[in-house]
Amino acid sequence: MRAVAHLSGRTVGGEPTIGKQLVQGALADAHVATEAARRTLAVAGDCPDAVRDVHERLTTVDWELAKLLGASGFVDDGAMFGVHLSRLTANCWVGAS
Amino acid sequence: MTSFDELQGLAAELAAELRPHALAVDAGAVPDIPALDVIRDIATPPQYRDSDLPKCAELYTETCLARTAANIELSRGDAGVLNICRAPSLAGLAVDALGSPSQQEAFYRVLADDRPWTFFGMTEPACGSDATAMKTVLDKDFRLHGAKKYVANAARGGIGLVFARTGPTPLSIRAVVVRNPSPGYTGRALTMFGLRGAALGEMTFDGIEVGREALLGAHLPASRRGLWGIARTFNVMRLQIGAQALGVALAISDYVHALRPQWRTLMTTRLEAARELLLDCAHDVDNNPDDRRAPSIGKLHATNLAVETARWASSALEPGALLEHPLLEKWCRDVHAFEFMDGTSTIQRLTIGTGHDDN
Ligand SMILES: Cc1cc2nc3c(=O)[nH]c(=O)nc-3n(C[C@H](O)[C@H](O)[C@H](O)COP(=O)(O)OP(=O)(O)OC[C@H]3O[C@@H](n4cnc5c(N)ncnc54)[C@H](O)[C@@H]3O)c2cc1C
Numbered sequence: 001m002r003a004v005a006h007l008s009g010r011t012v013g014g015e016p017t018i019g020k021q022l023v024q025g026a027l028a029d030a031h032v033a034t035e036a037a038r039r040t041l042a043v044a045g046d047c048p049d050a051v052r053d054v055h056e057r058l059t060t061v062d063w064e065l066a067k068l069l070g071a072s073g074f075v076d077d078g079a080m081f082g083v084h085l086s087r088l089t090a091n092c093w094v095g096a097s
Numbered sequence: 098m099t100s101f102d103e104l105q106g107l108a109a110e111l112a113a114e115l116r117p118h119a120l121a122v123d124a125g126a127v128p129d130i131p132a133l134d135v136i137r138d139i140a141t142p143p144q145y146r147d148s149d150l151p152k153c154a155e156l157y158t159e160t161c162l163a164r165t166a167a168n169i170e171l172s173r174g175d176a177g178v179l180n181i182c183r184a185p186s187l188a189g190l191a192v193d194a195l196g197s198p199s200q201q202e203a204f205y206r207v208l209a210d211d212r213p214w215t216f217f218g219m220t221e222p223a224c225g226s227d228a229t230a231m232k233t234v235l236d237k238d239f240r241l242h243g244a245k246k247y248v249a250n251a252a253r254g255g256i257g258l259v260f261a262r263t264g265p266t267p268l269s270i271r272a273v274v275v276r277n278p279s280p281g282y283t284g285r286a287l288t289m290f291g292l293r294g295a296a297l298g299e300m301t302f303d304g305i306e307v308g309r310e311a312l313l314g315a316h317l318p319a320s321r322r323g324l325w326g327i328a329r330t331f332n333v334m335r336l337q338i339g340a341q342a343l344g345v346a347l348a349i350s351d352y353v354h355a356l357r358p359q360w361r362t363l364m365t366t367r368l369e370a371a372r373e374l375l376l377d378c379a380h381d382v383d384n385n386p387d388d389r390r391a392p393s394i395g396k397l398h399a400t401n402l403a404v405e406t407a408r409w410a411s412s413a414l415e416p417g418a419l420l421e422h423p424l425l426e427k428w429c430r431d432v433h434a435f436e437f438m439d440g441t442s443t444i445q446r447l448t449i450g451t452g453h454d455d456n
Contacts, residue, residue, distance in 0.1 A: 010224075067436055075288060081290055088426075092417045
């Protein structure tokens with residue numbers, strides 16, 4: 001994962017940033033949310049409202065992970081450009097009520 | 098009407114002149130906008146201003162409260178356009194805190210004569226949140242070696258501050274005034290995702306000769322010559338960033354409510370409450386400039402709420418609304434910038450939760 005690779009190479013206070021508890025908490029939350037989204041699509045992938053809900057949740061997770069990349073995700077083809085494309089795609093989803 | 102109300106009113110009038118340029122600035126244009134000259138003057142300490150401004154404008158540089166309130170209104174026009182303003186900004190505040198009277202005079206003289214953009218170079222390619230780990234060095238011959246990244250106006254700026262080590266300890270991290278162009282200075286602009294008026298870039302220093310007079314803080318006690326000397330400055334700036342985030346959120350909310358005049362949403366109330374919170378935090382900073390929790394509380398809430406407001410707007414309107422309304426789409430990108438400016442939300446949480454962060 002991009003965030004893990006990025007933070008494994010950075011340090012704060014002389015220690016790897018990846019080891020910070022608040023970082024690990026954010027990574028764990030993202031992992032759990034992604035697993036839940038996968039199951040939602042498995043049980044209700046044909047339900048437009050559920051698909052929309054999953055997409056919105058994933059947009060939130062994307063942002064939580066992009067924050068971990070610091071300013072590097074914000075410039076020169078960083079993660080935010082892809083995150084936004086995914087959000088625009090979700091915004092055009094017309095299936096939901 | 099009090100001077101404070103008048104300043105807010107003036108800021109709202111100026112904001113209306115920024116808005117028409119929002120999409121052009123997002124596309125890379127740098128238009129000449131008379132309102133930006135007024136904003137630049139308002140943000141300049143009175144003794145260095147070059148035009149007559151209404152009395153209320155003096156409040157801006159006097160109190161954090163006025164600066165915060167004005168920035169909310171200005172950014173409600175457009176924060177991207179606000180960021181192309183050639184104002185003293187953070188570099189100016191730091192020169193006020195660390196510079197001797199003659200250094201302040203020299204800095205503001207350049208601003209008055211050349212009207213340059215200013216830069217504040219702290220972040221490096223390998224370290225941001227932990228500034229004490231920076232590698233840029235000012236050697237004993239007053240030559241600067243190293244690199245900074247993600248710095249506003251790095252390529253187009255004409256003068257600014259660069260933080261560098263003069264020795265191994267955090268106390269030896271000091272600020273120097275750097276001019277661009279200078280032999281050994283290279284600036285490159287970066288492509289930004291949002292808030293493009295800020296013009297982030299990277300800069301490298303290949304032995305730039307800055308001279309002894311460019312080193313700030315020599316007249317101050319050792320503990321206040323560098324990073325610790327600008328802690329109060331960061332407190333003020335943090336709320337200014339929060340104010341800009343809230344301003345963009347208000348712009349989004351105004352836009353949605355203009356499209357749907359019949360809607361009465363809870364978002365309006367939340368944004369009003371956030372304004373109260375920011376102003377209360379700013380008042381705290383005016384009364385206790387060393388309190389780091391209040392600015393962190395204000396900034397954390399405003400930046401998170403701004404991202405939430407953008408999300409609310411795109412899900413409340415019809416599908417495809419972001420493509421149909423380019424301003425809304427732009428603001429939905431812009432709101433993410435504030436997270437990284439002047440400390441990420443995690444850093445603010447550490448400051449609030451423990452009274453300090455561990456970086
Ligand atoms: C629009 C914009 C304008 C900017 N303007 C300027 C400017 O003018 N001048 C300038 O010098 N810089 C500027 N910056 C850079 C900004 O200051 C840095 O991005 C910021 O300090 C974070 O540093 P970083 O990007 O290196 O991320 P890092 O410090 O590498 O952080 C990466 C992640 O690790 C987390 N993290 C860090 N420490 C801890 C910890 N102890 N515990 C848990 N998690 C932690 C962070 O929250 C983040 O999520 C700007 C950035 C942006 C996006």
